[in-house]
Amino acid sequence: MALMASCNVKQQEEQQITATPIVAAETIQLQTPSKQGGASINEALWNRKSYRDYANEPLTLEELSGVMWAAAGVNRADGHLTAPSALALYPIQTYAFLESGVYLYDAKTNTLNRKVEGDYRSLATLQDFANTASLNIVYIADLSVYDGRNMDANKVAVLCGMDAAGYAENVNLYTAANGLKSITRGGAKAEQILELLQLDPARYAFTLAQTVGK
């Protein structure tokens, strides 16, 4: 009986651990995703589709952690990421637009670091359904990583777009495997985002957006 009771407590604790609320702070320490969990890659591919209806309901810390890691997390000792990058230059910066602010993802420390406080989710879209979704991700390219490579600007833009598409598709597969919804989006208020984040348009370019939620 005592053993059963302690098992129940353990189960409850585990359940609680798997639904940790996100505490809005200057730095959100994300959790290390497990190697288990989620549907198989085959199931994820069968399930993947674009969603355009979202509840105004926050993700749990576990969900946010899984999504950000899927997008751009470190998955090897050499520091490379879950997504590939042309020439391993990693121009893409991954911003999370949450109700509590706009955060930049730091893959090395697996943290989200707030750049601006406040709800700016509507800047990350041109479509109403994303205004109040749990999370909008914005992929911004730092074009300066291509400096000195004598590469045509159009080619740089294409490569940055391809990098971002890889990040976004990782997220689409993660959400499809973990009971969440998502959509890759090309539309956002790009100029306003750069202005808000005080990013010089000569160096930084909006590349892609994405909505994730329930």
Ligand SMILES: Cc1cc2nc3c(=O)[nH]c(=O)nc-3n(C[C@H](O)[C@H](O)[C@H](O)COP(=O)(O)O)c2cc1C
């Ligand atoms: C690069 C890219 C940009 C997209 N931009 C938008 C967008 O701005 N708004 C939107 O509703 N869907 C957007 N989509 C989603 C497509 O409309 C969607 O993938 C397509 O209709 C096929 O549907 P499915 O994803 O459910 O298979 C985009 C998809 C990609 C790959």
